[in-house]
Amino acid sequence: MSKMSGKPSQRRSAGGTARKPRTTTGRGSAGRRATGTPGPGAARKPRTTPGRGSAGKAAGSAGKAVGSAEIGASGPESAGADRRRAAPAQRRTTGPSGRRAAAPPAAAAEPMRLNKYIANSGLCARREADELIKSGYITVNGVKVTDMGVKVKLTDNVEYKGKKITPEKKVYILLNKPKGYVTTVKDPHATDTVLDLVRDATGERIYPVGRLDKSTTGVLLLTNDGDLAGRLTHPKYQVRKVYHVFADKEITRHDMEKIVEGVELEDGTVSADAISYPDPDDHTQVGLEIHSGQNRVVRRIFEKLGYSVRKLDRVSFAGLTKKNLQRGTWRFLSAKEVSMLKRGIYK
Numbered sequence: 001m002s003k004m005s006g007k008p009s010q011r012r013s014a015g016g017t018a019r020k021p022r023t024t025t026g027r028g029s030a031g032r033r034a035t036g037t038p039g040p041g042a043a044r045k046p047r048t049t050p051g052r053g054s055a056g057k058a059a060g061s062a063g064k065a066v067g068s069a070e071i072g073a074s075g076p077e078s079a080g081a082d083r084r085r086a087a088p089a090q091r092r093t094t095g096p097s098g099r100r101a102a103a104p105p106a107a108a109a110e111p112m113r114l115n116k117y118i119a120n121s122g123l124c125a126r127r128e129a130d131e132l133i134k135s136g137y138i139t140v141n142g143v144k145v146t147d148m149g150v151k152v153k154l155t156d157n158v159e160y161k162g163k164k165i166t167p168e169k170k171v172y173i174l175l176n177k178p179k180g181y182v183t184t185v186k187d188p189h190a191t192d193t194v195l196d197l198v199r200d201a202t203g204e205r206i207y208p209v210g211r212l213d214k215s216t217t218g219v220l221l222l223t224n225d226g227d228l229a230g231r232l233t234h235p236k237y238q239v240r241k242v243y244h245v246f247a248d249k250e251i252t253r254h255d256m257e258k259i260v261e262g263v264e265l266e267d268g269t270v271s272a273d274a275i276s277y278p279d280p281d282d283h284t285q286v287g288l289e290i291h292s293g294q295n296r297v298v299r300r301i302f303e304k305l306g307y308s309v310r311k312l313d314r315v316s317f318a319g320l321t322k323k324n325l326q327r328g329t330w331r332f333l334s335a336k337e338v339s340m341l342k343r344g345i346y347k
Contacts, residue, residue, distance in 0.1 A: 120167035125230025218314030
């Protein structure tokens with residue numbers, strides 16, 4: 001297949017991939033990208049823009065991510081796994097005598113900032129908690145608090161609009177969303193929501209991180225960790241998503257380059273980071289890597305260019321894929337996956 005034509009500033013690979021050059025900016029240790037691979041099917045992004053001679057060697061194009069993340073997505077799950085996978089066992093620590101060592105004093109006993117306490121309750125993200133405090137909706141031990149710097153203990157009585165809130169056990173669930181389910185927690189017009197699919201997973205109140213429209217399938221994270229949910233949906237953290245797009249007609253290389261350069265929508269210009277054909281013989285399909293979290297952004301990009309999206313599947317979100325997870329089923333995130341999300345390693 002011939003290389004795509006376009007501006008010299010764009011990176012192109014021999015597989016029909018248009019890719020936007022990017023450099024790594026200093027974002028602190030929390031936002032530092034890892035050089036390893038977070039899991040199967042994750043698309044990998046070069047940290048700096050190499051010369052054109054190495055463009056064809058760049059590992060993990062959007063199309064490759066689509067292909068690898070699809071493996072096992074519709075087939076039977078691996079042996080020993082079931083629909084409700086148990087959380088990884090906690091590691092035991094032992095003392096010199098071989099007996100289990102005493103647990104260290106709980107960090108939760110120490111005072112914490114009020115906005116963190118609220119976020120840990122699953123009520124909302126930390127930045128939204130600041131607004132609740134500022135607006136006077138929060139009371140501590142019966143006293144209205146508007147100072148966002150206040151610290152509280154677990155023994156304090158914290159209430160939101162007169163209802164007590166307490167930090168919850170953190171739950172992180174990855175769902176392979178099927179078509180026909182909405183991602184809103186409450187929708188009077190919807191008969192099926194994604195919460196119906198995870199009803200038996202936990203007794204904690206969880207909610208979706210971001211949205212997938214009713215017709216879109218694929219990776220969806222649900223949690224009660226408001227602080228993490230806020231980071232994963234905030235534009236400044238550049239959380240990476242990869243979609244498998246099925247259009248009503250062949251998508252031209254010219255339009256693929258337009259998508260990388262930027263498409264003007266009613267709410268601003270949006271561009272993809274990479275786009276390629278996952279199947280060299282079928283140009284009605286593309287793998288698309290994008291950071292934007294705007295509503296229905298992928299569908300709107302293609303509609304703007306005269307295409308109709310027949311099917312849209314999200315194969316990767318913040319490095320999480322649906323590999324070995326059948327449509328409509330879910331699993332708990334591993335401790336390693338949770339740690340990577342909290343450290344900001346969105347590969």
